[in-house]
Amino acid sequence: MARAVVKLPSTVKRGEIVEIRTLVQHAMETGFRRTQLGEVIPRNIIRTFVCAYNGKEIFRAGLHPAIAANPLLAFTTVATESGTITFTWTGDNGFSVTESATITVE
Amino acid sequence: MSAGSRARAVAWIFFAATQTVAGAEIPLEERRSGYEFMSRDTRAMQDDDATNPGVFWVLDGEALWNRKAGAAGTACADCHGNARVSMKGVAARYPAWDAARRRPVNLEQRINMCRTERQKAAPLEHENRDLLALTAYVAHQSRGMPITIAPDKRTEPFLNAGRATFMRRQGQLNLACAQCHDERWGKKLAGTTIPQGHPTGYPLYRLEWQSLGSLQRRLRNCMIGIRAEPYPYGAMEFVELELYLMWRARGMKLETPAVRP
Structure with missing residues (x-):
């Protein structure tokens, strides 16, 4: 089971811009590399990242073979209401990781 | 160029080509x-631990620390307890002397010695993910020391x-x-x-x-x-x-x- 680390402030003021940082454990094997015997190492990457704020999608990213291992994504959103922010990474070979964080808006 | 300066230049080139490394170590305060x-x-x-990918290995290492392994069925934690206490400062003094082998061993070798001698498990190969994770977890306890x-x-x-x-x-x-x-x-x-x-x-x-x-x-x-x-x-x-x-x-x-x- 891959690990994910998410960082965002737990308490913010209404209307404040919040920075969210996400890091997920994944090899991001490109599919272009070969073993020393010349066999292609099959592609194994994360394809999609989705972030939802109280169930509503606020950020989506498509990932491709040139993206580094253990991808780090940082983005911002505006704090509108208290609730849960969920993060989902999906990819090749049925890869799926979900992480969530709570945010309190004052 | 005069004969004298040419001779000096030749001598310098000869000197530069043959000199051994002087071994001027960096002064402690300039390191x-x-x-x-x-x-x-x-x-x-x-x-930032939220952006440092090395943290994944530390977390994996923590899980391995508490997992039973080998024929003896013991985990690192069974002997060493809480690594945050027992492993604090350990990595800072490795490689350290091993009395039985009469030579210094590094942290990876020490972990593998524990695996083979105490846990009765197969040693982990160098750069094996689990060995890196355990080493990172142990060394992490000395961060800042x-x-x-x-x-x-x-x-x-x-x-x-x-x-x-x-x-x-x-x-x-x-x-x-x-x-x-x-x-x-x-x-x-x-x-x-x-x-x-x-x-x-x-x-x-x-x-x-x-x-x-x-x-x-x-x-x-x-x-x-x-x-x-x-x-x-x-x-x-x-x-x-x-x-x-x-x-x-x-x-x-x-x-x-x-x-x-």
Whole structure:
């Protein structure tokens, strides 16, 4: 089971811009590399990242073979209401990781 | 050019070509971790546990620490308890003397000795993900602590051998470690700044590797760079070199898991 680390402030003021940082454990094997015997190492990457704020999608990213291992994504959103922010990474070979964080808006 | 100055020039070239590396070690107060040679972005990546990918290995290591392994069915935690207490400062004094083998052993070797002798499990290969994770977890407990390689009569010959390896020219490029890391640190090797080569953050996440790696992996990289045949993983020469490098970095703070470009 891959690990994910998410960082965002737990308490913010209404209307404040919040920075969210996400890091997920994944090899991001490109599919272009070969073993020393010349066999292609099959592609194994994360394809999609989705972030939802109280169930509503606020950020989506498509990932491709040139993206580094253990991808780090940082983005911002505006704090509108208290609730849960969920993060989902999906990819090749049925890869799926979900992480969530709570945010309190004052 | 006069005959005299030509003779002097020839003599100088002869001198430069034949001199051995002087071995001018870096004064203690001028030593700097590789961290200080990095870009602001890479430093920020290391500093924040939410962006430092090395943290994944530390977390994996914590899980392995508590997992039972081997025929003996014991976990590291069964003997050593809470690593946050028992392993604090341990990595800062490795490689350390092993009385049974009558030689210094590094942290990876110590972990494998525990596996084979106490847990009755198969030893983990070098650069194996689990071995890196356990090493990172143990070394992480010493983050922020100064490296303390104590003077020891028993390890002294090994430390001296490590120093000799560091000072010795080798490979097709005929370069010694000291020529870059003692004499030319801070200058450029192509686009990158040459660091002083202090092992303050191992095992560390190297962006070039896209993974965590051990000090021996890094040393092998350098040896390939000077076109020398690298020693095999676990070779005594590497442990001696590790011991010398840790002694050379004595007093500097451990950063495990560090991030390097």
